[in-house]
Amino acid sequence: MTIKERAQRAKQSSILLAAANTELKNKALRAIAEALRGKTDTIIAANNRDLELAQAENLAPPLLKRLAFDRSKISGAIAGIESLLTLPDPVGETLCATELDQGLELYKVSCPIGVIGVIFESRPDALVQISCLCLKSGNSALLKGGSEALHTNRMLADIIADATRQNGIPEGWIQLLETRADVGEMLALDQSIDLIIPRGSNEFVQYIMNNSSIPVLGHADGICHVYIDDEADSAMAVRVTVDSKTQYVAVCNAAETLLIHNSIAPQVLPPLAAALAERGVELRGCSRTAAIIKVKPATEKDWKTEYLDAILSIRIVDTMDEAIDHINTCGSGHTDAIITTNTGHARRFMSLVDSGNVFWNCSTRFSDGFRYGLGAEVGISTNKIHARGPVGLEGLLIYKWKLIGSGQTVAEYGSTKKFTHRRLNNSCPV
């Protein structure tokens, strides 16, 4: 089958999958978990093959680590499925109900989006996680993993396809793509694919966003800021900045730039610089910062760079509004925090900073679906429509309007009949 035919196949299956009930979907999810448990040795054998090839090709150690899908990672994937089983079915929820007239009732009901294209890098865990999220939410999945995980991904996709087919899930709902050329074809299939979720480097995500007319859910850059206000608690400012920068430097919600009010900078920067130096963080600063602490000079490029590394750029500002402007100009709309004891300042910062996540007196690192208690994380989005910030299962859903009548025609309204538009409290009966 060509990629186009496989996408059409996934589309056909998605229609039936959208109507699958909760029991059926949960039974299939349990079957996947069991199959992964029962076939652990086969999965590890396939993964070893990928690891051997990767070692022969001198893949870097961090990539090898991500590629490995050992007993403990398989257990982790199974635990993920079990936690998904405990979540309520997000499909078929009545979001709004209105009586338009007697015997004419309108229901807004949640439903799956349809076909989700997911492109992820090496980690085979992602294949299990994202396909199970799609299944729980009634969506078909077109998956493209890293080519270095080919054997592992094939084995996992086969196991999932078999387990779900044997449990009454429409065949064809899960499709594995294998080459870069497949991805190129996929980006053009806007008739069959409804949403693309790319997980990977910012260049990669940016490429996807620029080369498809299919909507994309995700984020390219994560250029997060901490702003220390003139009315900040100094000790808290140091503690939160250190956590935002250093708790895990290689992730999108780590801080890259510190903005600090000139009136508090002389008091906060020295202890902050000492704490960051202890953790091996390189500091780059504006000229005014350099007058207070030892820093490398920051260039214009620094303000728009996601280091994903132990580097922090620092800029002194004269007003909070200057900080807000800096964030809205140089940031990526991901996560930005203010440290202040002044409620009015916090309110202004949180309304004027145009980011998916705006924090007051806490670390940018909290910006995450697990920490938010979403139950499952589909990804983090810097989109301005559909879903923003950490996205749970609801990011894979849309709704349809169901109107239930008893023979009404529009011609009757405007003349004899009038709309009542009365809010109803019941769920959709069909």
Added chain:
Amino acid sequence: MTIKERAQRAKQSSILLAAANTELKNKALRAIAEALRGKTDTIIAANNRDLELAQAENLAPPLLKRLAFDRSKISGAIAGIESLLTLPDPVGETLCATELDQGLELYKVSCPIGVIGVIFESRPDALVQISCLCLKSGNSALLKGGSEALHTNRMLADIIADATRQNGIPEGWIQLLETRADVGEMLALDQSIDLIIPRGSNEFVQYIMNNSSIPVLGHADGICHVYIDDEADSAMAVRVTVDSKTQYVAVCNAAETLLIHNSIAPQVLPPLAAALAERGVELRGCSRTAAIIKVKPATEKDWKTEYLDAILSIRIVDTMDEAIDHINTCGSGHTDAIITTNTGHARRFMSLVDSGNVFWNCSTRFSDGFRYGLGAEVGISTNKIHARGPVGLEGLLIYKWKLIGSGQTVAEYGSTKKFTHRRLNNSCPV
């Protein structure tokens, strides 16, 4: 200013406008209504200039009718603003609140999307309506109307810009574009424009969708179906089909194709054909339809055509699933209705038909924001993400996550502290 600079200007204003409170926005809306009332004569003079030029260019009478912005249409526009004033402010609503831990509270709060680009054809009413919808929802608006309405649109945009500036709304939130080349530039400005709403012919909307990486809210085709089930009430089937087809043929929610079960066709088609003939509807049918009533032969092209005219294509099917397949293959995901007395059939039809609006025993013509009681209609969307079907003000909104802490760091969690993830019932305090 170049189009790019104007879009950036709108973006800057959108940041401040997002923080504008309800009173300020309503005061500005009232000022617009007053200014339109006070300057009715000047508006009519500008409109007369457009009408004269259009007559000189031999514009078709229906287009002239749409272009005219007379006293009664101006009153209608003012009434629209007054009804918008009665709607609650959609911005700043707490959609969800969770305690992550003591003193660490997460709020999901509705906010404007940012900058909306709206492209509409001749009707100047649309300029007033859409700019007021944007203002109410805190969004900046880049507007491009039909070139034949240039003088009217300029006058209206100036009146709205003046009235809002004098009432504290940030300058630059409304920008009028005037040429086709401006639209071309606009489609590339994904750094400043967050959403495009095109209103116009399907070719036009399709062109916009294919030529911009900015998300588009709208619909191209409206190929709506009525399916008459084997268990339909015949009289109701005739009545609803006639209304769906003929109540107003030139609109997107009018039915274009009738699908009918073979076992009921001999009974329903003759009276239906008679009723449609009375209203001047041309019938095109499959060969089995032609064996029952007099029709022109339908070609493959008919099944995928939005006539927007007094033409109906008719196809006999052997099963409901054949009808569902036909709709999902040939339809446009807009509005599709089933006529049946069988609840199970209705349920299956409404879950398997992948359209924004699925109706049971009522006319497709009900698919409309006013009839749905949405208060205001931004447009009708066949998108699979963000907003689907008739879209009210909520289509112009997204949300941000506000996290309020007291100095928490992520490093503490996983070791000493645990998340509580307790649902809260209060609104976001900032």
